[in-house]
Amino acid sequence: MTEQQAVLDMLEILECGGCVEPAHFFTLMRRTFRIAHLLYLEAEPYADELKVCRLHHTFGAYAAEIYRSRGLHRIDPILKLALGGVRPVEWTMARHRFPECEPLFQAAQEIGISTEGVALPLPSPAGRMALLAINVNMSASEWSTYRRHHLRDFQLAANLFHAAMLEHGAMAGSITTRDMRLTGRETEVLTWAAAGKSYWEIATILGISERTVRFFMTNARRKLNVVSNTQAVAQAVRHALIPTV
Amino acid sequence: MTEQQAVLDMLEILECGGCVEPAHFFTLMRRTFRIAHLLYLEAEPYADELKVCRLHHTFGAYAAEIYRSRGLHRIDPILKLALGGVRPVEWTMARHRFPECEPLFQAAQEIGISTEGVALPLPSPAGRMALLAINVNMSASEWSTYRRHHLRDFQLAANLFHAAMLEHGAMAGSITTRDMRLTGRETEVLTWAAAGKSYWEIATILGISERTVRFFMTNARRKLNVVSNTQAVAQAVRHALIPTV
DNA sequence: TGCGTAACTGTCAGTAGCGACAGTTCAAAT
């Protein structure tokens, strides 16, 4: 059981938080498993687009350029499924369920990238979403067996790596955690605004002046980088910055 | 490798979505692994408290009553750590890091519940949080070895069960089919309003008159039973009535 | 052929939201 031992050793390294470099993690994964390529994506929802917070992968610059220039992110079903759900997403399954995404898989074949793989959703706190996509160079039947044995390893490894990235990122101060943190009052006024209260009502509820409510709301809008109270509330709800009714 | 086979079989059952009953899942887990007790909790942050959305466990009514009556949730470090993070939380680790939680573990010993176990965070979309706590009846050293081998199984099983619960809950929760179902245009204008667009901008985007945008928005407010666009958007985001991506 | 529903439009008057002006007070951190 040398292979088993190697897997367990790798997982132990990850659990001890000894792997915060994406490149290091990718190397470790490729050494331990029969993996062709890896992709780690951390994003947050934004209006009708996705805002990418972190992106690391081993597909190379050429593949990334193809993906970007052809706008394949618009039809990529793996993004939608993995960033929206909790369940692992099988690439071939996504391909069959969404015929309109054929250009994506054809582009992959063009540049010699296999179309077998799985994407693991890694939901994070505060409304962010992340995924680890794993690409393998195997036949369908081979992959089926391999996946059956190692999906659990992939899932735990992905979770541990993701945890390390989040902890590390919190220190490094990502886009969300530095200037976007709302004060107590800002959260309060947003919460009441989301409950449909007007400035006057909020002022009465909190026992402060209407002007002050506007002050907090303006600060909240500035911090959230939005233009209206409505947008601010949408953002706050999405990012779980205000309590759910 | 009979044990390995049993584990893989169980994970396959879970992956096929063949296990939405918590009691069924718990039985399956206890039959497959050397687990004493299980607890599944789904909650969402509310003000400075936690609002429990779903709670299933095998600890029995007496233990639950002890936990509730003594207010142990206030000092339970596992709740804090597991609902706040992404990394598995070891019970003894939490016990040593938070000396003030001793009453919790003493209560467990009183009623004959082991203090060895692990809690797996299961973050969900939309700011909700969940965890699966696993309690075992082993010595510390025994648990250490067992955990090393099976944490990956626990993690994947927990994720798959959680996914099934979410999917099932989405069905059960969407009994909102009374009059709260929005039409296509209503969804569109709400989406753009959530993106911070004004009536004039939305009208331009959709190629209709500003009055018509107001018409749809008014209908949406009436259907959602709210008084402002801001509240409507908050409600729509919370109930996933408008696309988050 | 009617009936219901979704999509669409116009006008008026009142209220609410929002930006920009210019401040004070208090507690904690450096």
Place this chain on the structure above:
DNA sequence: ATTTGAACTGTCGCTACTGACAGTTACGCA
């Protein structure tokens, strides 16, 4: 002891939103 940040307040003027008035058009279905 100075600085930083949160909490707080006032006024002016413009724009956006909201309710209530009163309609038309097109589609599917019984």
